[in-house]
Amino acid sequence: MTAPARIAILGGGSAGWITANLLAHAWPGSIITLIESPEIGTIGVGEGSTPTLKRFFEVIGIAEQEWMPRCQATYKVGVRFAGWSPVAPWHAYRHPFTTQIDVHTEEAFVLNCRNRRLGHDVPVQPDAFLLNGVLARQGSAPLPAPHFPFAIEYGYHFDAALLGAFLRDTAVSRGVVHRQVRVVAATRGADGDIDALVTDGDERIAADLFVDCSGFAGLLIERTLDVPFVSYRQHLFNDAAVVVQTPLAGVPAVETLSIALSAGWCWSIPLRQRIGHGYVYASDFLSPDAAERELRAASGCGEQATLRHLRFRTGRMARHWERNCLAVGLAQGFIEPLEATALHLVLNTVELFIGHYARGDRAAFNEAVSARFDGVRDYIVAHYKLTTRDDSDYWRSNAANDDLPDALLHILDTWFRRGDLTEALRQVGERAHFGSVSWHCLLAGYGTFPPANQPRRDDVDFHAARGIATFLDGCGRNFPTHAAALGMA
Ligand SMILES: Cc1cc2nc3c(=O)[nH]c(=O)nc-3n(C[C@H](O)[C@H](O)[C@H](O)COP(=O)(O)OP(=O)(O)OC[C@H]3O[C@@H](n4cnc5c(N)ncnc54)[C@H](O)[C@@H]3O)c2cc1C
Secondary structure, eight states: OOOOSEEEEEOOSHHHHHHHHHHHHHOTTSEEEEEEOTTTOOOOOOOBOOTHHHHHHHHHTOOHHHHTGGGTOEEEOEEEEESSOOSTTOSEEEEEOOOGGGGGTHHHHHHHHHHHHTTOOOOOOGGGTOHHHHHHHHTBOSOOOTTOOSOOOOEEEOOHHHHHHHHHHHHHHTTOEEEEOOEEEEEEOTTSSEEEEEETTOOEEEOSEEEEOOGGGOTTTTTTTOOOEEEOTTTOOOOEEEEEEEEOOSSOOSEEEEEEETTEEEEEEEOSSEEEEEEEEOTTTOOHHHHHHHHHHHHTOOTTSOOEEEEOOOEEESOSEETTEEEOGGGTEEOOSTTOOHHHHHHHHHHHHHHHHHHTOHHHHHHHHHHHHHHHHHHHHHHHHTOOOOSSHHHHHHHHOOOOOHHHHHHHHHHHTTOOHHHHHHHHGGGOOSOHHHHHHHHHHTTOOOOOOSOOOSOOOHHHHTTHHHHHHHHHTTSOBHHHHTTOO
């Protein structure tokens, strides 16, 4: 199929504007209109990314110097988890973004994890093996000196509202038409396709392709085309969040902090002038008032700070591309913000769509996107299933939840049977969205090892044997401090 002549994007949240920029870049001949209602507004959260956002800006040709200061953005090399395990020494661990130079150390990490599963007391903390873990500990920005011969992967923290405004200005400057009206209905033609959006002023906006970025409303994909919703509720209990901001004192960290609380977890996302905090919890286990109290204590925001409450549902559309409609962002599904994958999935979806559209291959596209959602879900579910916390009904119910997806069961079974996890993930294929190193970070970082009931093999500590501490220490000297990189030193 050739590129659609007229594209209407419904929704001007992060998903809508990212989609507008990518489609304008891929299909310069198309007329793209983005319609949003200022009265409805955007969700206003979603301030941590994966390295995919870096690639997005590279694709649309925007330099960091241009967008980062305008969006209060800082560098992010991974996530630090604290309080997820009550057992020493596993109280805290890091999940760094893997990066090119890790090829020299990740094999030792995987081998040490295997030896640990066999009962050997060898180091398995991810940040002892992975460069971005070292940068997080040092507080260094992931911007190597010019002579450092490896590409570094990293993500960002940013102000969601400012990022949306920046992406809007960029898209409009590149020809995207911006309409601020409320859509009250969508009409369908005789063939069942959507033919127009109808506004509250009774205007009809016709297009060949409609992109549903209307957030949880799912106005086109769900309410107009009746695509079923596949719920993740039996696997993931969280359905609410309460958020607050505090001023930043000092230099922002280069990682997101994720602290486990009584009925969920709290993020801490450092920007240039403030820190965003949010407690993601399960309303079946905790009231909004109790969540507020815990968030105030965890964030130190004080009694006067204004908190905002949100509800969400977890799951995805059975199909993301139906007829002449593509769903992107919260309209297509949401897992939950642990590991900050929502914008990553937005980018994956649009990139895959552009590739599949030319071939008209809807089924393969829908299968690939659903596999990514399910793969991320499995990785997130493992964080809850593997808990050894026993201090609330919430954690006990998560640990006791035996309703696990098959792919996750296979991964956990391989791990606890001391099998080859990398090979198991290869078998799971696309349904294991996170790679082998990430799974090792989670399972080893969390300290979930099989009982040492087998005779010890004569294996070694590959961390020591390969001099990894010295190697990474040397690498780490090639990076500036985060404060210097942001001009805050
Ligand atoms: C608690 C929480 C934390 C999160 N944290 C992260 C994170 O750290 N990292 C991450 O990547 N993601 C995160 N996310 C997800 C992230 O916020 C979203 O994926 C992202 O903001 C995209 O949202 P959206 O554009 O799909 O929807 P929204 O921001 O809700 O935008 C919907 C748009 O549709 C428009 N609209 C709706 N109905 C109509 C109508 N009838 N007429 C006209 N316009 C209409 C609205 O005006 C708005 O412009 C988080 C989400 C939640 C709930």
